[in-house]
Structure formats: C-alpha cells, structure tokens
Amino acid sequence: MKSAVKNELKWPEWPQFEQSAITNLLQVFENKRWAISGYWTGQESMEQKFAQAFAEYNQVKYCVPTTGGSAALVIALEACGVGHGDEVIVPALTWLATATSVLNVNALPVLVDVEPDTYCIDPIKIEAAITDKTKAIIPVHLYGCMANMDEIMRIAEKYNLYVIEDSAQSHGSVWNGKKAGAIGHIGCFSMQQGKVLTSGEGGAAITNDPVLFARMEQLRADSRMIVSGHNLHYGDMQLVAKGEVQGKNFCMSEFHAAILLGQLELLDSQNALREANARYLDKQLAKIPGLKIMKRYELVEKQTYYGYAVRFDRAYYNDIEAEVFCEKLRNELMMGNFSLHPPYPPIHKSKLFCPWTLKRFDPAIAKDESYWRSLELPVSQSAELECIIFHHAVLLSSRDHIDLIVSAFHKVAQEVESGRSAI
Structure with missing residues (x-):
C-alpha cells in the first residue's frame, strides 16, 4: 500500500507556461521577423518589448537581451573595459560560466571562498584577494541566498572596482529596495531551461549607466546599435553600424523574447x-x-x-x-x-x-x-x-x-x- 501511494506522487514540472507565450510566438511567425537583425515590418520587435519590460521590472533604465547568461557576463566585462592582464574576483562556488566568462575576455578569474551559511562570496575574502590588477568583482546570488551587497559595494567603491552581479539564479530578489542585478554597475541574468524565468536559452544584462549600455548594445550585435522605428520603412534594417567597440553576435531571437514576455507575467x-x-x-x-x-x-x-x-x-x-x-x-x-x-x-x-x-x-x-x-x-x-x-x-x-x-x-x-x- 505504501508503494502505491508513492507511485501517485506528482511533483510540478518545469518549465510552466500560459497561453500568452503561445500567442506571442504566433505573432512572431506571422510578423516574419524572427530576429532583431531581421528587417523592419512595421511592428516593434519582441526583443525590444522584452528589453523594455525587463528593465521596468528591475527598475533600471536599460536592458540588453543576449543569447545566454554567459554572453551577458562577457559583454558586461568588456563594457567595463576588462581584458588582457586584468583580474576579476569570483566565488569558487558557482556554475563555472562565472569564471569561464572572465577567461573569455582574456582576464584571470581569481577564486575566493564563500560564506558557510549563504554559499555566497565572502566579502572578507574579497578584500584579501584584491591586487593592482583587479578590475571587477562578480558576486553570485546562489541558490536561495543573496550576497552581502552593501559590503561588496563598499569594497568596490574603496578600491574603484566594477561590480557585475551574476543574478542568473535570482530574478526578482530584492535587497533593501533594489532588485538583484540593479545594485551593482551591471546585472547579468540567464534564462536557461532551469531558471525561474526561462525561454530554454537566453540572457540579459541590465544597467542604469548610459555609457555601459551603449557599449553592451554594440558588443552583443557585431558593433551595431538599434535605431528607433519611428523613421524606418518596411524592409529597413533596424540595426545600424556604429563601430565604437568590436562586438560579437549575441542577439536574442524573437522567439525567445516572445516566450520571456509571457513568462515574465x-x-x-x-x-x-x-x-x-x-x-x-x-x-x-x-x-x-x-x-x-x-x-x-x-x-x-x-x-x-x-x-x-x-x-x-x-x-x-x-x-x-x-x-x-x-x-x-x-x-x-x-x-x-x-x-x-x-x-x-x-x-x-x-x-x-x-x-x-x-x-x-x-x-x-x-x-x-x-x-x-x-x-x-x-x-x-x-x-x-x-x-x-x-x-x-x-x-x-x-x-x-x-x-x-x-x-x-x-x-x-x-x-x-x-x-x-x-x-
């Protein structure tokens, strides 16, 4: 009898979705624009709709959607000028993309230990790891805890360092009135299948800094920036060459953005x-x-x-x-x-x-x-x-x-x- 009860156990599946995500996807199919790099069809892109919605949700000015959380970390690091010869402090306990993203901009990830009761980066260990090569700190809000952002921001200000919050596991957390990702200079998110906000794959970087935003926008779109649809004609390209900083193609597809708009609800x-x-x-x-x-x-x-x-x-x-x-x-x-x-x-x-x-x-x-x-x-x-x-x-x-x-x-x-x- 006991095994029969066990066999009836049904735990919630993931991901979950509502009709709005399907409706959004159908709009993408019908609109014929499947990427931000596609031509203008007279309708605002799903990618830009999501960027605006996610920025508003996190109470920040800017959002740059990306192909994934790792891509968001890479463009955040490069927007902050991190590169060859630099060091970035990261927690030793996190998904390895936090560290490999640092490697991918030719910088050294400096691993430090975490607090035993939160598993988030230990601020005391941060300060001990800072050298004249340190350019940034990446705190990770891990599993069900937030890092001590007040202390981390104090240390960053003391040593003139950038703080890039890895909020891949913390969509919607709030620290002293601010959303996770909106406390540091840049916040990075993953929308991979297991995350609380998901489209299977995807990511985003948020900021209140217009200079960092302009750099990240180009860094994720091969040095191109988005222009307003007000002056576009059907068939025009909305991404235009800017060329202020060498970029890569980390653009989120319209399909992923459409799903995320539904999931955000x-x-x-x-x-x-x-x-x-x-x-x-x-x-x-x-x-x-x-x-x-x-x-x-x-x-x-x-x-x-x-x-x-x-x-x-x-x-x-x-x-x-x-x-x-x-x-x-x-x-x-x-x-x-x-x-x-x-x-x-x-x-x-x-x-x-x-x-x-x-x-x-x-x-x-x-x-x-x-x-x-x-x-x-x-x-x-x-x-x-x-x-x-x-x-x-x-x-x-x-x-x-x-x-x-x-x-x-x-x-x-x-x-x-x-x-x-x-x-």
Missing part, C-alpha cells in the same frame, strides 16, 4: 509561492536534529529560490555524503536528480573547468591543471558533501507535498537515531 506570483513554501520549510526543518537552515540577511526583502538549499551536520549523520543523503530522499519522495541533488562542485575541482585544454587562452590565465586543482577553498569544497538542493519547481507544490519533504527528512533522521541505538 508569471514570475512574481511563482516567486511568492516559492518563498512562502521555502519559509515554511525553514521553520519545519529547523526542528530536525542535524539540519542547518541557510542564512537570510535582514536587508533581503524578497528572495528568489532557484534552488532550496539545506545543509546537514555530517558528523551527526554518520559522515554520509550529500549524494547518499539525496538518494535516500529521492527514494522516499519519488524524485529524479533534476529535482534533488548536491550543490555544484567548486569551480577549481569541476571536471568541466579545464581552460588549459584550449590554445586560444593566454597561458598566464589558463595556467595548468595542477594550479587550479591544488587551490584550497574549504567552504566551497565542503558544500557538495554536506548540502542538499531542491530545484525551485518543487517549491511550486501544494503544502501537502511540502509536508512530504519534511516527513522524508524526519525519516532519514530517525534511521540515523536507530542506527546509533543499535550500536
């Missing part, structure tokens, strides 16, 4: 449900021995949860590793590893991070395998052993389903207690 209500369920989980899981709830700074007014993170005391749980803990929970909850998994490995220990394999990188920034693998960043390295991540779609469940998660943790804790009693 759902974001706040979905975020509110995720946050409510996350806070409920915080209260319930805090009662279970050996579990540790992630820290939320008092200045965080709204929190987006790309992933809900739970730390556990390995000593209490008989030194099991996170993957083993996850497997116990997956078996109980009938979840796959997309929904429940350990955190990322730290960048310098990740198999996916191997810049020395490409000849195009300067050896001074690519270094070699022994250099990266020998780095010691203990908090980042311990995370994948002692933390569990639930994908944000799980937080869109009913409260009954959330209670099943609590019960599953109770069961694992009880197994540990039973094991101790038997010794």
